[in-house]
Amino acid sequence: MSDFTSIPIIDFRRLRDPATKPATLSQLRDAIFLVGFLYLTNHGLESLTKRAHSELPGLFDLPSDVKESVNMINSPSFLGYTRLGAETTASRTDLREQFDFGSPGMKEWTPDQPIWGRLEGDGQYPTPEAKSLVEEYMTASATLSNEFLRYVAECLSLPSTTFDTYRGGMDRLKFIKYPPSPADSQGVGPHKDSTGLFTFLSQDSIGGLQVLNKSGEWINAPPIEGSLVVNIQQGFEAITGGVCAATTHRVIAPTDTTRYSIPFFMAVRLDLTLSQLRESAKHIVERVPVSDNTRKRAEDVPSEFLSEKFACFGEAYLRNRVVSHPDVGKRWYPELYERYSREVLK
Numbered sequence: 001m002s003d004f005t006s007i008p009i010i011d012f013r014r015l016r017d018p019a020t021k022p023a024t025l026s027q028l029r030d031a032i033f034l035v036g037f038l039y040l041t042n043h044g045l046e047s048l049t050k051r052a053h054s055e056l057p058g059l060f061d062l063p064s065d066v067k068e069s070v071n072m073i074n075s076p077s078f079l080g081y082t083r084l085g086a087e088t089t090a091s092r093t094d095l096r097e098q099f100d101f102g103s104p105g106m107k108e109w110t111p112d113q114p115i116w117g118r119l120e121g122d123g124q125y126p127t128p129e130a131k132s133l134v135e136e137y138m139t140a141s142a143t144l145s146n147e148f149l150r151y152v153a154e155c156l157s158l159p160s161t162t163f164d165t166y167r168g169g170m171d172r173l174k175f176i177k178y179p180p181s182p183a184d185s186q187g188v189g190p191h192k193d194s195t196g197l198f199t200f201l202s203q204d205s206i207g208g209l210q211v212l213n214k215s216g217e218w219i220n221a222p223p224i225e226g227s228l229v230v231n232i233q234q235g236f237e238a239i240t241g242g243v244c245a246a247t248t249h250r251v252i253a254p255t256d257t258t259r260y261s262i263p264f265f266m267a268v269r270l271d272l273t274l275s276q277l278r279e280s281a282k283h284i285v286e287r288v289p290v291s292d293n294t295r296k297r298a299e300d301v302p303s304e305f306l307s308e309k310f311a312c313f314g315e316a317y318l319r320n321r322v323v324s325h326p327d328v329g330k331r332w333y334p335e336l337y338e339r340y341s342r343e344v345l346k
């Protein structure tokens, strides 16, 4: 099978239409197996994503003291504002500014619950308008992504509700601004999305997103107006025993203009354990029609997602957050911060 040189387009309306569903499920299966990325069109969120993009410049133009008042440092759930240059990927500084939000209506964490339960909590909003936009956006995206997940199960020849039990309680949403930067700057460095099932990205008309194919070539994912770019995360890769792989991607920073993007990350259950994960992967892989070679990968669930060192995904995810945002980690989880910094230094 030849390697991909472009990102496939899946028409959501054709998935919903019984007359065109079988053929579209087969396109979806190819996109999932061969690329790990796809454009989703006619998904129904077009006017909402357009409105959100029109509000982003104003949000990032708020005075810095307003933005800093919702800095992530205030949040044990790692939600809030991160200023330009405060994050690194692949040991290089990312040239982007961002707000992280979570699903609305999370229950308050209490000390009798596991510490990682604190990852699911209330967000911080720079303005009341931002709060209502985020709530509307997250609710609509959760509905769309749940429906999408059922089609994914069907395209893998599994019962449509197969993945429902892996859904986490708090999805995440980011508003991101990439300002004009020197040529070849890193907007965000090469990475796989790690913390959930699928990402649904709304990008503006600027471009810069690139996806790595299996031959090691960077393939452009140019903007298609109104579409969402959907990609597999390592959570889904792990649940499917590596049969559906997460694909590496990056963003090249713009040089003479500003890029805005809005990714929505579908959450995985934080209490998922490694043994449950292995069991599910085995069960799922037995039923998915793939080659024996691909099936073999299922014996080795990707360890980046969940390893023997952690009791459950929530614990692994908390470590990931503490290491990625050490200032926030040090403030809210000082003992974990000490332990994990020592491990990183070793």
Ligand SMILES: [Fe+2]
Pocket: 191, 192, 193, 249
């Ligand atoms: Fe990403």
